[in-house]
Amino acid sequence: MKNEKKSYHHKNLRPVLMDEAAKMIAEGGAASVTMRELGKRVGVSRGAAYRHFSDKDALLMSVSASGFEKLSSEVQSVIQNGEMSFESRLLALGKVYLQFAIENPAHYRLMYGKEALSRWNQPVLKESADGLFDHLYEVIKGFQGECDISEKDTRTLVYVAWSSVHGLASILIEKHIMAEVEIEPIINEAMQTIINGFKAAS
């Protein structure tokens, strides 16, 4: 006898909904996530999700936040490698960031795209995203000390570095780079340009 007997109460629905929504996002983009289809996949009715999320936007926002947390933890594990120079850490950080975006394009789009706009000031999202910012801040601050360019405002440099990597991620994801072009050299060149640019301004 199968243990899969469907009980009226799912009893673990919230995380299951988020996981399945993330899968749907990966497969068909955020627009393909439908309350009805989501319920069908999880084996639950269309209305069940409303006991766990106030509406569809809230659900997507939670999925988005989970993406930030995943990315943040990957970034943190790179940063915490104390044996690397700050420059190496900066480069590794950029690569991890870009790898996440390339591997989870639709999820990344959800995190930074217009869907997040209306609810961006929601604490959940703000905290997750701020965590990422703080990680980058620490690395760049260390980099400034290492290279003696500490007279520049760290926050500004963070925004510059973040812009570069985020922009490259966005362009790669949206396939705005011709298909036959190798992306590895572009990533390296982008990171090196930022690093050199920071150094040159010392």
Add this chain to the structure above:
Amino acid sequence: MKNEKKSYHHKNLRPVLMDEAAKMIAEGGAASVTMRELGKRVGVSRGAAYRHFSDKDALLMSVSASGFEKLSSEVQSVIQNGEMSFESRLLALGKVYLQFAIENPAHYRLMYGKEALSRWNQPVLKESADGLFDHLYEVIKGFQGECDISEKDTRTLVYVAWSSVHGLASILIEKHIMAEVEIEPIINEAMQTIINGFKAAS
């Protein structure tokens, strides 16, 4: 007697629809564009647009393309100022680009966001976007000659510069930068970092 007598045939509908859609995008984002509301605003029924656009996506794609053309023409007028050094041109180009994004955030989002994804290979969009790329290509090629860094692949440098500016535009638009921060210094720092980074790699 008013000349506004509503004739059955609008006789100029296509461009009017696109203009009104652009206005709606500016006011309430691309999601707020509804065939019914669009028709109401223009004084036409909901179905009328389907004589000029195969579906809603096609309409938005055309609006997107018109955005590319506008941005492209602004960029071109900056570039064609022959009295400036290539470095100055590069900087001016970045500023024009960012200004467009800041002034037309929803339109910019439409141009580069996920909406364009499914139809990105459509000739209209591809040509408009490629035009922008070509403009940037010429400036950077000139810059390479000016600074003796011509051993680098121009195309790669274009992607790097474009990423930076596009990323900054995206972050500014999505309000991922804290409100109290001045954006002018960030823009300057970003452009200068790229330029210095390019120079340093010579």
Add this chain to the structure above:
DNA sequence: AACAGCATATTGACATTGTCAACATTTTTT
């Protein structure tokens, strides 16, 4: 154990939306 209250899930209903087919009206062509 029994019961009450709460958490959770289902279903019917409704408004909104994109889209198509059938029809209406105007313009252009023959």
Add this chain to the structure above:
DNA sequence: AAAAAATGTTGACAATGTCAATATGCTGTT
């Protein structure tokens, strides 16, 4: 002027988000 093409309107339908009413299972109190 008749025919044909172009353009605009309306009714209909399916898909979707969401809410209210209802049903079902769980948990703690007595």
